[in-house]
Amino acid sequence: MENKELMMQENTQEEKGITVQTEHGLGFFDAGQPSRMWASFDTTSEEGQVKAYNAVSDTTYVIADLAGSGQVIEVVDFMMHDITRLNEETGEMEPVVRVVLIDSNGDSYSATGTGVVNSLKSLTQIKGMPSAEKPFRVTPVYKPTRNNGHKTVILRLA
Structure with missing residues (x-):
């Protein structure tokens, strides 16, 4: 399997409601504010779009709630997208990347922050993309x- 660099695609169109499909990434605009969305799976079909x-x-679970529990997640797909959250230290809203892992049962697990993002970058560079056959x-x-x-929170291989 060819290793792919994990990058999110950014839409540079100025019109509202435009969606651009680039490989498996979707770029969305809302009220003139660009955001990025990336999926490890094909989002061109109705099934992929629903997924x-x-x-x-x-999402089914919050990854931070499971940290340290020893629970193994069999990740077959994942998504990343931009969100804004409150920084509890500064009191200001800040942009962050939200990761959603999808397991072999269809359950999803969300996380924000750089630990899980960096874990996925390393995993995909070393192992390629996850799949049902090789989660x-x-x-x-x-x-x-x-x-x-x-x-x-980081992801450790089990």
Whole structure:
């Protein structure tokens, strides 16, 4: 399997409601604000579009809640998309990437922050994209950062 660089595509059109399909990435515009959405699976079919929508709009689990539990997730697909969240330290809204993992049972797991994003970048560079035949068997764990004793969640291969 050919390794692909994991990148999200950005739409540069100025019209509202335009969707651009680039490989498996979807670029959306809402009220003139660009956001990015990327999927490891084909989103050109109705089935793929339903899967993408359900993954980002109704996740089953929060990855941070599972960190340290030892639970293994068999990731067959994943998505990344831009969101805005409140920074609890500064009180300001900040852009972040939200990751949604999809397992072999169709359950989804969401996370924001760089730990899971960086884990997926490394995994895809080393192993290629996950699939039903070759899922990523991962366990979410906390890892200390160099930032005032903060912790981040990463994915460890199980």
